[in-house]
Amino acid sequence: MYQSKLFYKTLKKAPKSVEAVSSALLTRAGFIDQAGAGSYSFLPLGLKVLKKIENIIREEMIAIEGQEILMPALTPKENWQKTGRWESFDVLFKLKGNNKKEYALAPTHEEIISPLAKKIILSYKDLPFYLFQIQTKFRDELRVKSGLLRTREFLMKDLYSFHTNQRDLENYYKKVTKAYLNIFKRCGIKTYKTLASGGSFSKYSHEYQTIAESGEDIIYICNNCQLAINREIKSGVRKCPDCNQSKFDKKKAVEVGNMFQLGDKYSLPFELKFQDKESKEKSVIMGCYGIGLGRLMAAVVENSHDNKGIIWPKEVSPFQVHLIQIGDNRKVKQSAQKVYKDLQNKGVEVLYDDRADKAPGEKFAEADLIGIPIRLVVSEKTLKNNCVEIKKREKTKVELVKINRISRKICCQKS
């Protein structure tokens, strides 16, 4: 992509309304734009990151036999009345249409997927199965000052699992745990498995929390085994339930994923049943598993930045290489073009700063702010030795590499 064509603008300062460090950096670097209180547009750079996160999540969901579907956001009042959540869900957006019909904008989809599953499940032979979607959720949050960490509208991956019994749910729950750890690792962040309140069907639910200065959660991390406890249940947990130690570090954190054992909480009101081998009717046992995509993107930035800007982990970076042309004479231009084409032909995603009207200092500062992992510079100076300068975003050391070796060097680093 030619940077001269890219729809973006960097800012020296983020607007005052954007408080969290992650969203301030993402706004300043031209990844996102605040469209209203608690709602953001993803600009081309930001959407590229979001799509990479989406693809990582999709791959890991398919690897644990998840089948992708897409449910609507606009959902009938009756579904929410059936579970009592029309009244009890405090962040539910409600609206009334032209025909006086009332709807909720779904903040989660148990009320939609349970009646859907009921149409398909008849017998134990139809179980288990696992459905996920990557879809827009709505929650009428009162406080939305943390940028992408808490918005009224957000993309979420929600996975639902359906089982004949509790043991089968627990086995799958373990598989999802592994998939979650893969996802967070590929996104380049360290997460803590965190115990939180579990509702009625298990003692605890599990959250995946990552340390973040703008985080709204407080977690207590066991010094010995690294299991974390959410503040909301800490008063009832004096010793680590896993290793029995009692020394904890208190940290601000962001929840990037969660997992719940739902049991028959939703199968009962929707009469979601199956016939077992003895033709007896039983309730389907369910689990649900969420990851917020925008929040995960913000959490990556909370984890990975310095005073100059963002430092993208390789797998979620909008581009793999930022190629900067310094100067505008014919040789520099031709050489930069050649590097750009060579890399593209090798399948490397390159943002090419081809702008002739910007000073080198401004280009470097922007590159640091945007945070692509590898920076290449082509200038008269580097070309004296037929070279390109290469630098990693988080390092200060630069290296000169012969121009005809650069694409091979980068492709080797890739793998």
Add this chain to the structure above:
Amino acid sequence: MYQSKLFYKTLKKAPKSVEAVSSALLTRAGFIDQAGAGSYSFLPLGLKVLKKIENIIREEMIAIEGQEILMPALTPKENWQKTGRWESFDVLFKLKGNNKKEYALAPTHEEIISPLAKKIILSYKDLPFYLFQIQTKFRDELRVKSGLLRTREFLMKDLYSFHTNQRDLENYYKKVTKAYLNIFKRCGIKTYKTLASGGSFSKYSHEYQTIAESGEDIIYICNNCQLAINREIKSGVRKCPDCNQSKFDKKKAVEVGNMFQLGDKYSLPFELKFQDKESKEKSVIMGCYGIGLGRLMAAVVENSHDNKGIIWPKEVSPFQVHLIQIGDNRKVKQSAQKVYKDLQNKGVEVLYDDRADKAPGEKFAEADLIGIPIRLVVSEKTLKNNCVEIKKREKTKVELVKINRISRKICCQKS
């Protein structure tokens, strides 16, 4: 994909509430499920088709320099008041949040993209540019009996173009026309370029209509040059504006795409301006271009089905091959498995009907209903000659092909 694992169920009859032939077939074949009046869930088969359509559209938008973004659906009342559409847009869903703040669920995004563009555009050097998104729209339609052809929530590709002058808009408008024709051709449907009412900035807008028995539009197709006229303006158009002939065929049709020249209709209220070469301030000139994805999917089915079910065009079919195993003895099983693996290794998407508890007749009827273009059968009978039976969905002729030649045969047909 093993059909025994696929989350779907076929129905002998569609529910009465699903009137259009396309949505009746898609419901019966297990592609979609009605979640409420005017809102549908896409099941795994349906989402596969939707994603293929999405990717075709994305490729064609990128080919005309479109940059992808993602804007929110929940949008502030103030934006809509600025253009007067808070009051005048009859299908606008309005809602009030916990904090008494009022929102519209965006049915289109001029009110959001114009203030966004204003933050980036300063000078003529920043123009032109082209932004698109593939995003969920909401419209409070009174009548929603045509299934996916008219829903209250739907995925839409909306492209917006920004120019310094009318001529530049008109040049780009032609490029979008070509991109649209590519999209509809790749989706396997014949469309008619149709004149419709243009608003204030051009005499006509353009729609792309496809003939459909469940269509809600009426178009008049010029017998001579095939240009079509929408009923809404037909009374004012007695002769074909392109070829001056006056013989027309009247047809029921579905609008699958549209294009508008917006001029400064939205740049004026949002003060979206640029400095020209002489440093004079001028209004940005805009165009907008929409395609409804779910509607396009339904239109494909309206165009391509028979009394047995859907006939998917190759590029949008959920799978390329439907492999059916008849019988359950070891040799049949092993041979079907081998064909499945061979095809998958060659990158062919296969739905493999591995179910042992279904009769052959039921399997064939389901395959016809689902509508994958190529059907393969492995049975004791075909294996007598070491063969697989191959049949195209729309043909009756079957052919026997040696089992070790089948993947090459299919891969050759692909290209």
